[in-house]
Amino acid sequence: MKITHVEVHRIDVPAADPPFHWRHGLSGSAPVGDGAVLHIGTDEGAEGVALFARPGAAVTLRELVDRVFREELLGADPLRREWLWHRVWELDRIHELPLPTLGLIDTALWDLAARASGVPVWQLLGGFREAIPAYASTSTFATTEEFLDVADQCLALGYHGIKLHAWGDARRDAALCQALRAHVGPDVPLMYDGSAGFDLPDAILLGRALAEADYLWYEEPMREFSVSAYRQLAERVDVPLLVAETSDGAHMNSADFIRAGAATFGVRAGTTLRGGITGAMRTAHLADAYRLRAEVHGSDIPNHHLCMAISNTTYYESLVTATTVVRERHVDDRGLVRAPTGPGIALPLDFGYPAALERFVEQPR
Template structure:
């Protein structure tokens, strides 16, 4: 075995990008180093700082030392089943995501190839994005229009999604107000510009159908997570009763659960690479979506490592029917990257450098590391 592919250390840690960042604003990072000094970086879901997934990685670190990264699939499945009684949804799949992305990053550096080449090649090396604009539950109609207009004019996205980010414990709270915001945004951008509506799980089945009918009249392209994500039967019922495409699965964590939501009737699925087992997990989702004839439009809100890993997967998908998500841009992570991903003319370029193609600055990460 070559020392270049043998794991020497696995370091899992939180990064607070600004002093005093609460856990919800931190990132969950893993750094894997080989005996020859190759370094790969991965990212877990940052929900509540990702500490739950980081614990799994720290617990597993000693058992990973000495493993060959080219035994990637064995490492992946062994770790999943070692910790399977923790869920495995969320905690374990987030840990797997971080480790998996780091291993792919190292493999790319080992073979001096971008990850998309190792996945079978790219159908495209630039990907258009949609502006994912959150926080609209607490805005007035005029405020929603103002925020959307700012992003639309500044970023020149291929599409826009308005997100609610409301209180999930309240259902059908202000359906007339929600529809009024949807109408106002449509009026702003014109009849032909692609729009999507992310309810963030805030409706009952009846409420979702009422809103969905209005979105159909307004020409919205998709209606995201209209009901609670864990009520698979209800999500499927809404999807089957509406003509607008209903999307879900950003909070789906296993391939088996993805099949369940497809079988319920959802025809556009949105798993997240930092929740769904990383690049390996998302490629499995791509195969499932292709086999079932549904659209794969991954959810993605992490602007650096997770975002770039997602773009490598999107490059390989033959039928990429929708743009990539670009959610609420934030540059606070940029100091730790020599080449942070930034859109140009409404598109992201996928770097041709080895691995992820990201150049991290360890000194900046260490400075921001939560001890």
């Protein structure tokens, strides 16, 4: 089997309704959903796709395919995913690829292989579970009262825990986190994500408040450029740290956080920022060797499969972005996410990309 065409299709990803925002200093939801589908096809009819949904996604991805990826992929065996994963990292050495693009080829090739085998990707990966509890991962709301009301709604809908994305003010966020613990009681798992908003002194201040409130994990309080800063944070706070979400290098960089003693809860795994499915699985196995967690980041479809394949992940992350909460369609009334059943990754058609992708006919350029 050989790869015969590598194409990019611009798609319209529906904008969030209502719009939402993150902490102070970060942009929120995009007003127009700009995305792209990477499509890889073969001489035997096997094909796979990967979705890239970021501002300017189609322009970025088409330029990378035309300039870098197509020449590398045409004529290659699509089942040699390990080889091609290494080739992408070799190309990154020269081209400095955007972090979310490093795993797109890998994800599409896993989709292709699983479709060709007639099984879901999570089964091709070996499979660990058929259901996993979901936690509600909030966007940033205006007031403490809104956060508490959203938490009540989420728990009533069956979610198994709450993770806060707050304002990026260490003292205000600390007060919110402690107010939420007092509101929901001692038994609800709570987590906090700083979205890299703090320096070390403020990260310590907030981390101590989270420890007092018995939070399950403390996620990305600082930019992940300095492993030594995270090591110092781990030495000064008792709340467990979940790290290595946006740092480059997939499992290689995650290993440095672990070796430094900075990953006291675990590390992030996911297709979008850790080098696709292959990078995520390497990260998970690395963490497991140290008896740490590899928490899957994000609620897109490929990460749905990862949740079923990775033994040392705890929850499915389900984004909640409105003050009137509607359960994500993958989450049932018991707060569980069930394993996908269709072959491949099975990206849903309601993203809006052409139905022609189900039967690709365009010739390579």
